[in-house]
Amino acid sequence: MKVKELSDIIDGRVLTGEVGLETDVTGMYACDLLSWVMSHVNKGNAWITVHTHLNVAAVALLTEASCVIIPESISVEEATIKKAVQEGIVIISTKLSAYEICCRACKAGI
């Protein structure tokens, strides 16, 4: 599944423009401890986190996550979005909770 399709499935809103939407999603990962995320996210995973600060972009870049999903309509800092766009990282906002995101992704075959 592509990032764009996943975004549609979770009623997502892509905050970072057109870049990276055709990347394949290899799995889902939900966690907010950044060290844990660093060592457990696999390349291509969609990463769900409530953090919205700039280091989210750095962690996504280093782990090669296919996208970052911010749940429950948490607002994302403009600087984070700007940085993500620069680095080609996709950030998706959705009103769903992390649990609901995973349920929908699972139903869709991820």
Place this chain on the structure above:
Amino acid sequence: MGLSNVLKLHFDIPANDFVSAGEASSSVKKTLSQLGIAPQVIKKSAIAMYEAEINAVIHANGGTADIEIDQDKVIIKIQDEGPGIPDLDLAMQEGFSTAPDTVRQMGFGAGMGLPNMKRYADELKINTEVGRGTTVIIRVNFA
């Protein structure tokens, strides 16, 4: 790269600056990618360096990163003039952290920084002196 070639990179790690924390690691990751290094090796190097970089920001008012890449390894040296680590064995334990609450709220300070460095480095050397600072040297082999 020829046999005698060593690529050297230097970065300043700014103090208390979570905005640019991770910049040096990201930059090294890009360089290793451009050199065609295996993805698994790049991941190990990037994670270990990121953890060291974040530690310097959190605990030591920043520091410096010096990277040496030759044909068979990358050596990452992160140096700070921070408070030093009084009990290194304790600090190496997963879950042990002295990070302040403000930092934990950002998702750091889980007590996994040093254990992650140890896990992903092929060799990890830590020289630390209370009141003087800490130097972390991470070696990751390409093969």
